[in-house]
Amino acid sequence: MLAAVVFSFAVGQTPAEAKDGCGGASWYALHSRTASGERMNPSKLTAAHRNLPFGAKVKVTNRNNGRAVVVRINDRGPFIRGRVLDLSRAAAHQIGMVSSGTAKVCFEVIG
Template sequence: MTFPLRWLWWLPLLLLAQSCSTDFLPASPASTQTTPVAGVQGMASYYGARHHGRKTASGERFNQHALTAAHRTLPFGTRVRVTNLNNQKSVIVRINDRGPYAKGRIIDLSAQAARELNMIRAGVVPVRVERLE
């Protein structure tokens, strides 16, 4: 069974349209300072050993033992308070990566931050994220 290559004429158009998207461009400094995250609620997950030592989007090496997190839009270096809504425990983390890429999640935490929120066993928990000035 062979796949007719003539059916792939639309692939270059799709790739061109994707490359023109502005979703992957860094936000301007003015727009990042007005990102409304104070009190945003959603689901959080964590990542650890599998990514330990790899480069993050900010260029630094991921350390699963540090209090860091991945967020889609906040500038690197931004500090946020993340509160586990199941037990009211909170932790302050620094944004150093992009993500999460799983649908329905608003932040990915390092394994150490997840331990402090007592969410290791659950894996995914409801949280409130507040940007600190």
């Protein structure tokens, strides 16, 4: 694993460009346009990430309870230090983080 990380950095990939990781997540339920151009729909299983490609499928696991959800990246963010994803309300509900507002999660690109 360490060799893969070192190799990634050697070819110019930053940690934020990695295909998986862990960090904080929050959720949002706006109805505005996303960075991909579609309207945000809080009832869809979507998420924002700083630089994963739009349309990427990502498995997100809540580290506190082990619950997981697959989301589609359709927006950019979050722009708060330590957070790696902003989830739609539906996705946050699936992993049990609506009431807390934030959670520690791990994510993995699966498609």
